[in-house]
Amino acid sequence: MTKANPLLKPKKLDRATLISIVIICLVYVLAFVLEQVMPASSMLFTVLKKGATYALVAVSMNLLNGFTGLFSLGQAGFMLIGAYTYAIFTIPVASRLSVYQYYNGGLIQFSLPVVIAIVLAGVFAAFFAFLIGLPVLRLKSDYLAIATLGFAEIIRAIFQWDKIGFLTNGSNLLRLFPTFNDFNIRNANGDVVLYLSTLVPFVITGVCVAFVMLLINSSFGRAFKAIRDDETAAEAMGINLARHKMLAFCTSSFFAGVGGAMLAMYANSVQAKSFTTAMTYEVLLMVVIGGIGSVTGSVLSSFVFVACSEWWLRFLDQEQVINGWKVPLLRNGFRLVVFSLIIMAVVLFFRQGIMGSKELPDLFRKRHKLAGKGGAKS
């Protein structure tokens, strides 16, 4: 008496999925309500906005590294393309002369609506990924890693080249484009009547992550996992390796590009210099902490990662005096040392990360004790 394979059963919304959906909705409502009642300068919102941005990038990286088994380190490069695309197309025409002050206002003399620019950011990143993927995806594991890392560096160099400064503004900042704060609805006096600056990144990330989830649970997703587990076997089963790898690579880059656009909106300015390899490494560490192969884990760990590095561990950077005893070691930069040691501990001893390869609904399925530990999944 074997149980029917759950994969073959027609999909039904079971209890666990419903609970997950309710939790996710609650998180959104909470984010919306908190933003209306708490002061906008609170550190919480910085963390939530940046966390949502990185959550998307981490999920996009997980799609590639965790689900398809392609160890790519080009995420920062695709974020850069996304961020620049968004910025270039949304700077208001009136501000172009002051932004492109060394290039006579630049080449492009129109600006697109934000939503279109975000989509374009993803499309451009995916297009570049397609071009890069043609030669690079033939490479295996660590060679692929180093080649994609190399491409990210090349992209960074090209965007700083002053010969194409009319587009990219050379090595100067791009700024004055719409940011998250511009989503707040203001009245005639300029006072904010409805805060949306946190909800908007949550919504963008939510839509994108939902799409990734659908992709992973589709036949494409199963093909990705088959490629990850055994390339030769997958090929023997009739999976077109080149096509599926390319699809995963381009999809991942699309969302990395959207994430880049969100990072631009978060940071208020874009400069190619800041999209370093270290940025890719940070995203990779988020994926590892969350659990390679778990979208929920990536999202959770992005928020935790950002919260730790921006907020919760801040106290380690200041000198503390407890009952007249000066705590040793605490000074600028100590936070990062502690943080990296924690990461090393996770990498070495908790290789499963927060979630392993489980998703949010899985928490409510087998053991009910775990229920209530759901947490934020945007």
Added chain:
Amino acid sequence: MFSTVLPYLLSGISVGGQYALIAIGYTMVYGILRLINFAHGDVFMVAGILMVYITASGAPLYVAIPLVLVMTAVIGFAIERVAYKPLRSAPRMSIMISAIGVSYTLQNLVLYITGGLNQFYPSIPFISETITIGGASTRMVTIVTPILTLVLVILLVLLINHTKIGMAMRAVSKDFETSRLMGIKINSVISVTFVIGSFLAAVGSVLYFTNYTTVIQTSGNMPGLKAFVAAVFGGIGSVPGAVVGAFIIGICENLLKGLDTILIKAGWSTSMFGFTTFSDAFTFALLIIILIVKPTGLFGEKQTEKV
């Protein structure tokens, strides 16, 4: 024409030698563990920082330099024991992630210790001196680097080919499991590899930072990546390959830096193209071309993928 090219060529050879010393560490570790040791560039940087702090504490150079070399070797050994050894049976991706974690940790540690400020590298009397070769003024280090690199490489090749530990290294890089069955102590072989790699990186750092004079926590990134490219270019796993690759990359990169000036002086061009921007990108373009055309590199052995 030649006098315009010469200074760039000289600094290319010098930088190439420094990359070569780092590249050996990558290539040896990869040969044995099949691991890109992302932390190697940071070990190189830490050697630079150690030098700054040791000389600042008043130690004379003849004490400081050997001390730096030994301490860097110990750090390399410790990194392997702490971060890579526990993961020996784990998938390759885990070890690579651990290497990235070590790199992140070392950078943050140095950031904490130095406060994120540029540290000035002490000038070393003999090799910091300025000399003139064929009308081009340069530092003594430019001459010393290639010579020292070649001497060290020859010694290393002798060690690998003619000693017992060298034989063990070759055996391990050929077949990890079988050499273990043959009674080779894998762990000590791997440790020796890391010690040699870190030692050479430390020598490289003394030469490199004499040229560039400042050290900061991110100083190791670029030289590390380029040295890795050199190792791949020469055929990863091959020591002579890494050295040849490193010299080629060093020279090409520096010629590219000077290409604008060279072209203008030769009368072939009248405006600056801004090739300098691409001196870093060039290295990676080279990497991608070599990976596609000849993935085993110049001197690499053909390897068949085992299922």
